[in-house]
Amino acid sequence: MKHPSNDQPASVEADHHVHGNTSTTSRTAPGADKQGGHDAHADHEVHSHGEHAGHSTAMFRNKFWISLILAIPVVLFSHMFAMIVGYTLPEFPGSLWISPILGTVIFIYGGAPFLKGGIAELKSRQPGMMLLIAMAISVAFIASWITTLGIGSFNLDFWWELALLVVIMLLGHWMEMRALGSAAGALDALAALLPDEAEKVTGDGTESVPVSTLATGDIVLIRSGARVPADGTIIDGAAEFDESMITGESRTVSRGTGEAVVAGTVATDNAVRVKVTAVGSDTTLAGIQRLVAEAQASSSRAQALADRAAALLFYFALIAGILTFGAWLLLGSPDDAVIRTVTVLVIACPHALGLAIPLVIAISTERAAKAGVLIKNRMALERMRTIDVVLFDKTGTLTEGRPAVTAVTSAGGVSEAELLALAAAAEADSEHPVARAIVKAAAENRDAGALGYRGSGFSSMTGRGIQAIVNGSAVIVGGPNMLKHLDQQTPTEMSATVTEWVGRGASVLHVVRDGTVVGALRLEDRVREESRAAVKALQGRGVKVAMITGDARQVAEAVGAELGIDEVFADVLPQDKDSKVAELQSRGLKVAMVGDGVNDAPALARSEVGIAIGAGTDVAMESAGVVLAGNDPRSVLALIDLSRASYRKMIQNLIWATGYNVLAVPLAAGVLAFAGIVLSPAAGAVLMSVSTIVVALNAQLLRRMNLDPNRITTSTAQ
Template identity: 75%
Template sequence: MHGGQHKQHHGHGPDDDHMVHSHGQHAGHSTAMFKDRFWLTLALSVPVVFFSPMFAHLLGYMPPEFPGSAWIPPALGTVIFFYGGMPFLKGGLSELKTRKPGMMLLIAMAISVAFIASWATTLRIGDFDLDFWWELALLVAIMLLGHWIEMRALGSAQGALDALAALLPDEAERVTPNGTETVPVTDLAPGDVVLVRSGARMPADGTIVEGQAEFDESMITGESKTVARGPGDPVVAGTVATDNTVRVRVTAVGEDTALAGIQRLVAEAQASSSKAQALADRAAAFLFYFATIAGVVTFIAWILLGSLPEAVTRTVTVLVIACPHALGLAIPLVIAISTEQAARVGVLIKNRMALERMRTVDVVLFDKTGTLTKGEPELKDITAVDGTTPRELLAVAAAVESDSEHPVARAIVRAAHHQGLDLPTATGFSSMTGRGVRAMIDGRTVQVGGPALLRELDLTETDAMAATTRQWAGRGAAVLHVVDGDRILGAVSLEDAIRPESRQAVKALQARGIKVALITGDARQVADAVGAELGIDEVFAEVLPADKDKKVAQLQARGLKVAMVGDGVNDSPALARAEVGIAIGAGTDVAMESAGVILAGNDPRAVLSMVDLSRASYTKMWQNLIWATGYNIIAVPLAAGVLAFAGVVLSPAAGAVLMSASTIVVALNAQLLRRVKLNPSQVR
């Protein structure tokens, strides 16, 4: 598993090229490289800035003079240009070769112009006062800082996954006929049984065969509460058995585990491009042409006015100022932070377009079973004949069912345990196919079964009981009768349990102006009962799996934008057809190609996180784009000297300071996304 997962550990992997082509194909430029170059460049920049006559004049101090002091800025400035500037010079060249001018070419042009102009001034070639060493130094330092921040942010959702990979233990205790042996995790194969001690991590996906424990699954689901797991329950690699030792039969190892699947999804998310990213690329190309044309026009205009030094000074200033690093930071930073924020609450964004589209959704269509409901029966009601209490009835039913593996039997036994009932001893258990089960209690035959059992025994309910059970059946509940000999003791109803979080999710979506619809293959009365209980706007019942995508198409035909939330098994076509496909409860089956978003947990409230994050990140993208490009469109003409006649000229120094400020504003603005509250349990 470790083999293929670290390919994107440092910065971008090969698949990320499209995403960063405005940054000159960072392939090979790792986060650590930008960080190291930034710190060294910053250290070298301090003396360059301090000994710069232009900067000293700005702040009104005299730099100390001693033999060779005048050569400190050019000497260190040259080191900065070649060492710190190299990633940009290489990136600029590759953008020139591919004829896709963008951010790297702009930066390369700005620092090269500053470098040449500064040397010309230092060597007194021509009558120029273009001592740009300090500006070159700060420009390179700020650009390196920007790229470092950006790549760190881009790497952090990926980093969260690398952290997941690191969560896997290196060794496992494999159970052998003679006890246990410690083996590398890579030696495990499906079918092996491993011993997982209290406090240890699961080395692979598997099913518990012995013992029960509370598992911390927060690294997969984002949910902080531990989950009880016992024999027959699936457990996932990387989760922790918090209190007991269990034996687990391995079902998946390495690349087949849920963890590896989640990592692949986020790697895809990082590589998938978005419309807004293309927008930033186009803006960078536009600014390159804008800066180049502005530079040429500035040069010609000032030459015509008869001032060569002024022409060079203004042109250089224009080209240095036009370097819009703020733009390079604007979109990737927002996308990176939003992907990372989502991953923290168990929302894995596989396709960035899904995140962007989520803000435009008009209706969220939930698949009922396993999404709004738990997908497993739960005891709902009990009715007993006179002389028997509901607790006694439940105890007898649970005793008879206790040897059955049927989900309905398990639900009855679970309900009895929850109520703390002492169960009588049942012997001679047998299952009667299609009718129910029977066992002996205190020498009497007790049977539990549905309507077929009553017909076979030729028994009829009392009128009161019949009225109650009819009402249950009308709601879509399964009704089981408990029969002692030839006497009906009472009946219990079982229904697919609604998740407690579903109610909050529906209300909160409606509060955000989004309609909620329900789709299910269940009978109309079952669907309507759930719809009524949750206050859902529209219910589609008795829909065959193959027809789910037709319902999505019908909603779209009404002009609605649809987000479909399903468990991904038979919902694939519908998930693919919807504007946003969201697969829920995918902690153990994450290979859902059709969904753009995967909710690692089973909490439908996570859909709200998507809506809020989508709206917030879109706003931030536009704010950043407007800020980044707006600053340039105003600063460049000022630097060119458009208002020189009125005495308003943007000095090279002021231009550099402004440019740095715009970069910092964009970076800080993107960081504000971290304040968007996404924890599903804090839903308003």
């Protein structure tokens, strides 16, 4: 994470002389409630559109199964169904009353949510899907009783259609509620990631304490295989951590002394000691819970479209019914007028259209959350498919945000391994980020580690570098000011290399042993390997990639060239970042901005889609429509892929659902009766059921998408 005051590479200084422990800022989500334990976050409410107000997933599930069991004998003892299938109904005392009685139970018990919802929509003068369903089942119920009681000469035995209609509607609502509740259910799963107790380090060793009693500054022991109880910083040890439950990243991540760990992650191989920096509602995990809940509560254009479509369908069905009744009366066929009108009203209830959009949105939000892509605003997901250019902030987004040794050059017969070993031994007692980068580079070099160099007498040379005794030799590590102070020059054999390093904007540290320059180290903010794959994959999808940074032009151009970025904005002051977004937009481009700092907030807010990476600062998260729980820029690809797939599913479902109505209602009204083509009530009910099931299953196919960032590699992205 960047330091909020600037956009320069984190701690890559030519003359590193300020040595000390850097503090870790706790990542607090906006509007965090200061609650004590993680159990406080388990409570949540599933928000959805009005038709589900006060209804639960369990209620729809229970009503569906009971209604399904009751519907079986209703269908089997239906005269119309027996006639269609071609079997003879068994006759015994009371057999004629099986369908009417059980059908009435289904209407009252299974249809209750729709009847109540329809009345509520009628009272609020906002007709929608619930009123459509209520009208259909009520018309079928009344018409069926008229036929059962022998009133008039109408053959309107709709008991089996009524039973199937209620069962299908309950199934559809159950599936929708399951999807809507899945991401919210993930909140409970997130809360369950925290252990109930933690091993707190005390003066006498360790003691097991409830997680809710931990406070900032406490030291906890995380054993191999144990979960981290609170956000913190490792102060002793190193381990591989499984962060998949937070970031969606399937591979373990190495964390060592001075690095942050997140509550809910698992130390897989070693024990470490962690200093707590955030507890309760201040933890990253709690922030993720809030973001997922906000995503479920947010509205979108697509959802609004579904609500408007439901209202139009009500008027469509009502007008179609009136016209059907009037037309058949004018033709002198009152019996057909009643039969055709009832059929139109029963089958004009296309719950498939009601499911078409909300179900896709709900499943998309859930899938994204499980992959560590947290959608705060559903509009962001819908817009992502239209993005023309992704503008990445450089430091901490495309790069690691911390210094790393990227090249070594030596002189005077000293090998590169020996040079690394000398510098690392001299820097071993320093906590400065540059020192840690050098020590890490030496540790990763097998030959350097085999030398076994040890340093002593460490001291800082203010403004110039550090010095120490390594295996009996005086070793100094520092930048240009150190060379001037010692009146030293870069050896001729290294001169061209060092000049090239300086030209690309890298920081250069020289290593002096016993008064002689023996080599130099190049330190840069290292490019993430994932960034290479992300850039190539975006370009492969027809999306341009731009980069913005406050770094000098030569530094930015070097990173841009390494990654193959289309456009680079360098030397950009923090307050001017949003103007660069506006500049891209003025060219007619739709922009997604990816950043992680306070300086990025205005640009995130101005862009069509703002994406905060790595669960960054509060302000960045507040301004973004999407938050990536991890630091992997490849997750942007997952967001684009999910957005495009979701849109395809919405269009497919809308075409299927509306296509059913366009064909079924006119046929049910009898517009082709002169040609002998009439849609019977039975056929209409079957078509309606098939339409609903197809839409629901089509939306469920989104669950098959692989959103793991590791699926996107440099080779496959091309």
